[in-house]
Amino acid sequence: MSTTRRNLLLSGIAVGAALASSNVSVMAAGQELTLGVVGVLSGPAAQWGLALRGAVELVAAEANRDGLIKVDGAPCKVNVVAIDSKYTAEGAAAAANTLAGQGVKFIIGPIGSPELTGVKPIAKRNSMLVMGNGYAKDALSPQLPLVFHMGPGPSGWAEPIIKIAKQKFGMKSVVLVAPNDQGGTDIASVDADAYKRTGITASEEYYQRGTTNFAPIVTRIMNAKPDAVDLASSPPGDAGIIVKQLRQAGFEGPIGRLGGPGYTEISRVAGGDEVLKDFYWYEPVLIDEKVQLIADEYKKLLGAERPENNLFFQWVSAARMVTKAIAKAGTISDTAKVAEALRSLPVEDPNIGPGHWIGQDFFGINQELSFPFGVGLVEKGKLQPTIRVEAAGGK
Amino acid sequence: MQGFVATCLIGISLGAQYALLALGFTLIFGILGVVNFAHGGFYVLGGYLAYSAVTYLGMPYALAVICAALGTTLLGFLFERFVLDRVIDDHLATLMLTLGLYLMMSSGILVVFGPQSPAFAFPLTGVIHGHGFFVPIENLVVLGVCIVGILSIYGLIYYTDFGRALRALADDRAVATAQGLRPAILFPAAFALATGLAGLTGALVTPILSLAPHIGDPVLATSFLIVILGGLGSVGGATVAAFIVGMAEAFSAVYLGGSKGALALFVLVLVMLVVKPSGLFGHRVRGA
Secondary structure: OHHHHHHHHHHHHHHHHHHHHHHHHHHHHOOEEEEEEEEOOOOOOHHHHHHHHHHHHHHHHHHHHHOOOEEOOEEOEEEEEEEEOOOOHHHHHHHHHHHHHOOOOEEEOOOOHHHHHHHHHHHHHOOOEEEEOOOOOOOOOOOOOOEEEOOOOHHHHHHHHHHHHHHHHOOOEEEEEEEOOHHHHHHHHHHHHHHHHOOOEEEEEEEOOOOOOOHHHHHHHHHHOOOEEEOOOOOHHHHHHHHHHHHHOOOOOOEEEOOOOOHHHHHHHHOOHHHHOOEEEEEOOOOOHHHHHHHHHHHHHHOOOOOOOOHHHHHHHHHHHHHHHHHHHOOOOOHHHHHHHHHHOOOEEOOOEEOEEEOHHHHOOOOEEEOOEEEEEEEOOEEEEEEEEOOOOOO | OHHHHHHHHHHHHHHHHHHHHHHHHHHHHHHHOOOOOOHHHHHHHHHHHHHHHHHOOOOOHHHHHHHHHHHHHHHHHHHHHHOHHHHOOOHHHHHHHHHHHHHHHHHHHHHHHOOOOOOOOOOOOOEEEOOOOEEEHHHHHHHHHHHHHHHHHHHHHHHOHHHHHHHHHHHOHHHHHHOOOOHHHHHHHHHHHHHHHHHHHHHHHOOOOOOOHHHHHHHHHHHHHHHHHHOOOOHHHHHHHHHHHHHHHHHHHHHHOHHHHHHHHHHHHHHHHHHOOOOOOOOOOOOO
16 A cells, blocks of 8 residues: 555656656747736726737737747747726736736836826836836836837827817817826826917816716816817716717817827717717827728737727837837847837837837936827818828927 | 706706615615615616617617616516525625626626727707706606606505515514515515616616716715615615715816815715714614
8 A cells, every 4th residue: 555655656756747847848949928918908998908908919919920039049929918907006006916926027008197107116126118108297207217108198299289170170268178187187287288388278177087977067167168178088988978968068169189099989979970070189190001901910810800999009019119129139038128129229110100219308218109190180070081290209 | 046057957867867776775775684786787787788679679769778677677686586585694795796796797798798888879869958057858858767766666665565565674574574574575576676776777877978887886886875875775865865965966066176076075975974874864773
């Protein structure tokens, strides 16, 4: 009996050792790079997170198809792990912590300012490279050299859009509406400054995130009698209800949304373009035939339609920059070396075109990607062709 | 004065919707002693059932609302009868089960319908404009249905044998059972009535506002706030508190703004609870 037990023990050890050695050989043969995605995948802003996740999945598929990432000459498979940040600082911090626990060194995302605020300390503690979004005034800083911005905030694009809207609709006053957290206040205040610089009187109105019925806020806006209303960074679901209730209240002026894309969902919730009437918004990428090829690529590689929100294209260009930098640095663990490679890369996307690194004036560090963008317009209830604006540069 | 009238109308409209929701929530607590964390989920499910009936089955909206209310009633009955009833006296277990049901419902809806708001519009459009105020016709219809719903619940609870039986069970379950009342039938019926109300409200309100898987969270929070303010388990308290909350929300948001308005509402509830911890119409609760 004791002999059998000893044999069993020895057999167990032998099998364990064999499995362990085979595991080691597998690891040596092909390393894996995991791109972490921290984004909002539920709630009224989920559209933005789905666009982010879809973009990173596409870029990973492209990298795997092309054998882009190599470590010591050996091809490295790219995986994606996405975690819902719930559009909150604590949700994003928890997501970043989970990724850090899994040994992930690269985070694409998050999307909003509160989330980025939650992610940054975790990323700094674990030397993670972050290619994030978030239009907060402190989104980037020289103290966080591993944090990059996938595109400019309103400081980069609000003014040119307002100039076009003013020319089209001739408004002299505007009320900006946004949630009363960093994701709302940091954008609405920068937008308000941009309106003032173009000679438009601007005031700000904030609501509690989670509000479902905006009738009281709409009454308050109507009492202020503005020429225009700007929904700033209100999530698309909220923005749609506000537009609908504003029109029901008899508001006839133009409505803007200088806070991110979401036109499709806003129009759907509001009741269509006839309800939007005169509407203008920031479109992160001008979708021409070349950009449309990204959507075709998505369908080919991932077998589905691309995510609806147009932030998808911007995230594709940002994630591609990160994978190119990893490929150039030749490491999947030394994030400082990858960051150095990223800064040295020319800003260029095969579909979207050339851009610049900006951010020195506003953030004190030149780590913000800037590509050409668009201004979306609905006039008299009819969708107009998107107007192209060249990439903000020099700052 | 015009602004005052407009704000009053918003407050009444909000109050009626909240009352219909909170009545179900407080009924379940008053009769079963269960805090139903799935209440917001039944609201969302009601919205999606009505949306599916209209969009995929081509039903007229009014019929879709009835189907949504019946669907959530049936689900509530089955859940209470076959799941909740087994642990009805274990407060922690009922809490976990209702919370679990809510997570399952919201996740299921997310998987089936996706996270984005679908196009689900109220069939009646048009707005009545007065001197300085406006009332969308859809809001008037919903207000009317809510008032009929609230009065029907009152009639059912206070003027029928079924209502008397439920009130008897709420007062003293042991004595009521000894008198021949059957909790095995009445508890699922009460739960179904409450979830049906939540489903009805969801089917009515979501086309006016928006429909998305996450919208049950604020519904649950508001229902909780109202029944605590009105007194847990009190039908009259929930109705009065719903209109107080609706009015407070409307006036504070219009005159103080969205941020300060939300703060004012919670300060009001805090003060009320300090003055009367059992809520407006609540009974004294046995201490720990």
